[in-house]
Amino acid sequence: MLREIFVTLLLAGLVFCAVATAVSRRLMRTVIIFMAYSLIMSVVWLLLEAPDLGITEAAVGAGVTGILFYLALRRIHQFDRDAANQEERVRSDNENGSAKEE
Amino acid sequence: MFTSLTDLWAHMAENYIVVVSIILFGVGFTTLLFSRNLLKKVVGLNIMDTGVYLLLVSMGFIDGRHAPIIADGITDAANYINPIPSGLVLTGIVVSVSVTAIMLSLVVRLYEKYHSLNLDVIYELRNKEDHT
Amino acid sequence: MRRSFQQKLSAWYRGKYDFTLKTADPLQARWKHEYTGKEHKIREMERRELAFSGVLYNILCVLFCLIFIGVLLIAVAFLPAHGSPDNPAVNEVMERYVEEGMDETGAVNTVAGMILDYRAFDTLGESFVLFTAVCAVTILMKNTKKRAPDGTPVPMAVKPGIVEYSKDNIVKTVSRFLIPFIFVFGVYVLLNGHLSPGGGFSGGAILGGALILYAMVYGEDRAAAVFSERLIKTVVLSSLSFYALAKSYSFFTGANHLPSIISTGTPGRILSAGLILPLNVAVGFVVCCTMYSFYMYFRRGRIQ
Numbered sequence: 001m002l003r004e005i006f007v008t009l010l011l012a013g014l015v016f017c018a019v020a021t022a023v024s025r026r027l028m029r030t031v032i033i034f035m036a037y038s039l040i041m042s043v044v045w046l047l048l049e050a051p052d053l054g055i056t057e058a059a060v061g062a063g064v065t066g067i068l069f070y071l072a073l074r075r076i077h078q079f080d081r082d083a084a085n086q087e088e089r090v091r092s093d094n095e096n097g098s099a100k101e102e
Numbered sequence: 103m104f105t106s107l108t109d110l111w112a113h114m115a116e117n118y119i120v121v122v123s124i125i126l127f128g129v130g131f132t133t134l135l136f137s138r139n140l141l142k143k144v145v146g147l148n149i150m151d152t153g154v155y156l157l158l159v160s161m162g163f164i165d166g167r168h169a170p171i172i173a174d175g176i177t178d179a180a181n182y183i184n185p186i187p188s189g190l191v192l193t194g195i196v197v198s199v200s201v202t203a204i205m206l207s208l209v210v211r212l213y214e215k216y217h218s219l220n221l222d223v224i225y226e227l228r229n230k231e232d233h234t
Numbered sequence: 235m236r237r238s239f240q241q242k243l244s245a246w247y248r249g250k251y252d253f254t255l256k257t258a259d260p261l262q263a264r265w266k267h268e269y270t271g272k273e274h275k276i277r278e279m280e281r282r283e284l285a286f287s288g289v290l291y292n293i294l295c296v297l298f299c300l301i302f303i304g305v306l307l308i309a310v311a312f313l314p315a316h317g318s319p320d321n322p323a324v325n326e327v328m329e330r331y332v333e334e335g336m337d338e339t340g341a342v343n344t345v346a347g348m349i350l351d352y353r354a355f356d357t358l359g360e361s362f363v364l365f366t367a368v369c370a371v372t373i374l375m376k377n378t379k380k381r382a383p384d385g386t387p388v389p390m391a392v393k394p395g396i397v398e399y400s401k402d403n404i405v406k407t408v409s410r411f412l413i414p415f416i417f418v419f420g421v422y423v424l425l426n427g428h429l430s431p432g433g434g435f436s437g438g439a440i441l442g443g444a445l446i447l448y449a450m451v452y453g454e455d456r457a458a459a460v461f462s463e464r465l466i467k468t469v470v471l472s473s474l475s476f477y478a479l480a481k482s483y484s485f486f487t488g489a490n491h492l493p494s495i496i497s498t499g500t501p502g503r504i505l506s507a508g509l510i511l512p513l514n515v516a517v518g519f520v521v522c523c524t525m526y527s528f529y530m531y532f533r534r535g536r537i538q
Contacts, residue, residue, distance in 0.1 A: 011122040018126050018149050022133040027141055034145055041152055048119075048159050049169040050188040051431035052345050053195065055423065059439035060199050064525050065148065067446060071532035072141065072206040076213040093248060110311055117316045121307065128303035136295045138283065164324065165317035170344035171430065172336050172501075179329040184321075185344045186328060192349065193360045196435050196521070200367035203528050207374040210532075216276070223279045 007047050013040050027073055035066040119160040126153030140209045140219045144202060151198045155191045162187035340498030340507035341428035350427075350434075350510045354481045357434075361474055361517055364524045368470070371528060377535025400453050409451045416444040420522075427514040428507040434514040438521025445526045454534055461526065463537045470523045473516035480509055 017037035021030045038061030045054040114121055126149055133146030162184035170185035209219070216224045237245070314321050331348055341347030349357050400406070424437025449457035499506030530537045 008118065011119065015122060015125055015129070018129045021145055021149065022129055022137070022142070027139065030142060030145055034148070037149070038152075041156075044156070045159065048163050049167070049183050050159055050162075050191070051169055051171075052192055052343075052433060052436065053155075053159065053188060055431055055436040056192060056195055056439060059436055059443060060195060061152075063443045064439060064446075064528070065199055065202050068203055068206050068528060068532060069141070069145075071529070072210050075210050075532065076219065093245065093250070113315070114307070114310050117310055117313060119316060120310050120313060124306045124310070125303055128299050128306065131302060132295055132299040136291075136298075160316060161321065161323055163317055164319050164321070169431070170332065172332075172342050172344065177333050177336055179332040182332050182344065184324055184328045185331060185348055187323070189345050189349045189353065190356075192345070192435060193356055196360055197363050200363055200524075203367055204370045204374075207371050207532070211374055218276050218280055220280050220283055222283050223276060226279060227276070 003047065007044065010040055010044050010047070014044065031066060031069040031073065034069065035062045038062040038065070120157055123153045123156035123160065126150070126156065138220050138222070140212065140221060141206075144205050144209065147205070148198065148202060151194070155194055158187045158191050158194075336501050338498075339510065340501050341510050342501050343428050343430060343433070346427045346433045346510060346514070347507070350513050351508070354513070355484075357513075357517065358477055358481055361477060361520050364520055365470065365474060368524050368527050371531050375531040375535055400451055406451055409447055413444055413448055413451075416440065416447065420444055424514060424518040425504060425511070428510045429502065429504070434517030435521055437514070438518035439525060441518065441522040442525025445522065446529045449526070449529065449533075454530065458530070458538050461537070466523045466527060466537060469519050473519040477513055477516045480513065 014037060017033050017040065021033050021037065024030050024033065038057060041061065042054050042058040045051075045057055130146045130148070130150030130153060134143050134150065135146075137143055137146065164183045167181055167183045170182045170188070172182075212224060213219060216227050218224060218227075331352065332344055335344045335347045335352075336342065339347035339351040341351070420437050420440035420443075422437075423432040423440055424434065427433030427437065445457070445461065496508045498508045501507070505511070527537055
């Protein structure tokens with residue numbers, strides 16, 4: 001009974017993470033949510049009594065696939081572009097913030 | 103067959119893992135089809151893969167039995183779940199990571215040539231290249 | 235005037251306190267307005283393509299997704315109930331694998347016994363898929379263009395602002411303690427494939443992860459000095475050939491297997507289960523070198 005509740009919660013988390021990767025606009029955020037998705041999936045494998053799959057998914061899904069996505073992002077500089085957009089937004093936020101304070 | 107809609111709902115509620123795996127497959131497929139960014143398409147394909155694996159492993163689960171590692175020398179098949187789907191999905195996970203690596207290297211190469219991750223823009227640039 | 239808690243929270247959420255986002259050069263942040271000619275045209279095209287989509291497009295996407303899921307959900311009505319022992323997948327094959335598995339293969343872990351003894355061809359095919367993936371990534375990502383006049387390859391330039399893990403003190407200190415433990419754990423998981431959950435793929439992936447962490451933190455040159463291209467090629471090719479030779483005799487003997495020279499031993503000890511332990515080690519080596527090569531090719535275009 002408790003096990004089923006736990007599995008249901010984890011599966012709800014899975015669906016939430018999957019929809020969040022589909023909807024998010026920034027690529028770095030997508031990659032990190034994907035790694036979290038893979039981690040939740042690894043625990044679901046354990047609850048479905050497949051421990052080999054749990055270890056493999058944790059090492060391969062969250063570890064290696066996440067790193068490959070990160071390296072691809074690094075190489076295509078999208079990472080940098082996100083940082084530049086963020087920096088612009090923060091700078092304008094600072095200017096607005098200091099204008100309000102004065 | 104099912105006599106009424108409530109029967110159908112009850113069956114789906116009992117098979118909730120299969121329902122979630124179908125939802126994941128649908129979300130992944132939609133991301134693959136409709137997102138503009140090539141990297142998001144790769145992420146969508148990965149999510150589709152994991153949805154299928156969830157379906158396969160849930161077919162091997164039997165209530166009240168344990169993982170197929172033989173403990174205390176008891177080899178009675180009524181104590182363990184079905185090991186076959188688990189073995190097939192183990193192969194699938196590793197193949198999925200290989201396919202992701204190849205797709206990501208293709209994406210990186212495409213970006214280095216066309217400086218864009220948007221597939222429509224790449225098509226336009228290639229059409230221009232072909233015509234000139 | 236002091237900022238309220240709400241303002242500080244929203245500023246944190248938007249990244250004001252995040253040190254990794256500060257670029258070294260303040261002018262670097264404005265580069266998106268300084269595109270050179272060709273890239274400016276491409277960004278204009280992208281903006282035009284993005285402006286094409288609106289709310290209607292998003293609604294149509296969601297509608298398509300829901301219809302697709304609805305059509306597939308009809309199939310759930312025909313599937314057996316979850317977890318029932320009357321599942322048609324529970325047949326005599328599963329009973330044979332579980333009941334006679336330990337006697338015939340000697341492996342306590344039924345899944346490992348199945349994938350490396352009863353169904354060893356599938357695992358061989360999968361190792362070949364990994365090898366093909368490394369070949370494809372090599373062809374696509376190998377950096378053959380940039381060479382200095384005397385033939386040594388030129389390192390890839392790094393844009394300022396991207397975090398370099400080899401200069402970060404926290405990561406370096408923590409990995410100094412963690413990497414040996416990850417290696418030992420990987421070797422343990424690899425060798426215990428037939429006794430407990432684990433095996434070639436998990437152990438190989440953990441070992442590959444340890445190698446990637448070492449290369450990331452201590453610099454790729456130091457890692458490349460130990461794991462040269464020749465060593466990795468030798469390890470991968472010899473492991474694959476060993477596996478292929480050990481299990482492809484069935485092409486010539488039909489479906490009968492030869493009685494194996496290596497006896498299965500007492501189940502529960504490490505040196506048991508016939509050929510499963512060497513095959514696990516071979517698969518683990520292939521997976522480890524594959525993960526490490528992916529990292530090196532993505533990072534700098536050569537293993538060396």
